[in-house]
Amino acid sequence: ETGVTQSPTHLIKTRGQQVTLRCSSQSGHNTVSWYQQALGQGPQFIFQYYREEENGRGNFPPRFSGLQFPNYSSELNVNALELDDSALYLCASSPRGLPPLHGYTFGSGTRLTVV
Amino acid sequence: TQLLEQSPQFLSIQEGENLTVYCNSSSVFSSLQWYRQEPGEGPVLLVTVVTGGEVKKLKRLTFQFGDARKDSSLHITAAQPGDTGLYLCAGDGAGNMLTFGGGTRLMVKP
Numbered sequence: 001e002t003g004v005t006q007s008p009t010h011l012i013k014t015r016g017q018q019v020t021l022r023c024s025s026q027s028g029h030n031t032v033s034w035y036q037q038a039l040g041q042g043p044q045f046i047f048q049y050y051r052e053e054e055n056g057r058g059n060f061p062p063r064f065s066g067l068q069f070p071n072y073s074s075e076l077n078v079n080a081l082e083l084d085d086s087a088l089y090l091c092a093s094s095p096r097g098l099p100p101l102h103g104y105t106f107g108s109g110t111r112l113t114v115v
Numbered sequence: 116t117q118l119l120e121q122s123p124q125f126l127s128i129q130e131g132e133n134l135t136v137y138c139n140s141s142s143v144f145s146s147l148q149w150y151r152q153e154p155g156e157g158p159v160l161l162v163t164v165v166t167g168g169e170v171k172k173l174k175r176l177t178f179q180f181g182d183a184r185k186d187s188s189l190h191i192t193a194a195q196p197g198d199t200g201l202y203l204c205a206g207d208g209a210g211n212m213l214t215f216g217g218g219t220r221l222m223v224k225p
Contacts, residue, residue, distance in 0.1 A: 041217055042119075042205075042217045109155075
């Protein structure tokens with residue numbers, strides 16, 4: 001069984017640019033969540049996708065948007081990049097409907113640097 | 116807004132010592148999860164606690180969920196260098212989101 005895969009692993013962008021990060025969920029998992037982890041901090045919830053629709057959102061501005069595809073993979077798009085967007089972006093998948101004991105499976109993340 | 120506070124933020128100990136990490140909140144969570152994260156990797160689930168007062172053991176790691184489901188602790192017995200890493204607690208609450216604590220960075224020196 002494959003885990004969660006994210007691409008690219010590292011990315012450098014200029015302030016004001018747009019970026020798209022990609023995530024393939026673990027086999028059998030139909031829910032994908034995105035988290036932002038700044039250096040030295042715990043991850044912060046951005047949003048979750050289920051059945052190709054946003055199913056919960058954290059305290060992030062609208063320039064953070066996402067998509068989920070029929071195969072459950074997902075994209076995170078960030079427009080008008082700011083220096084503070086520099087962080088590790090984590091994707092987590094889960095089998096919706098199962099008890100919380102199963103937790104979430106995280107990918108290794110995309111390290112985004114905005115200069 | 117649900118918040119989780121972890122303490123201590125940093126811990127540097129010698130191999131063989133015991134340690135406890137605390138995770139506290141004023142909010143009630145339906146479950147609480149502990150993760151361990153290595154540099155350059157995503158968090159890996161260690162355990163989920165669901166019932167107030169629950170205690171779970173994973174080899175030398177003991178996890179406890181508070182009676183009111185607002186706090187949790189992680190105790191490591193006889194720490195080893197392989198235990199080095201970032202330990203994160205996360206509460207499963209409202210809005211289909213995990214609320215993470217700030218993390219405890221543990222270094223175990225041989």
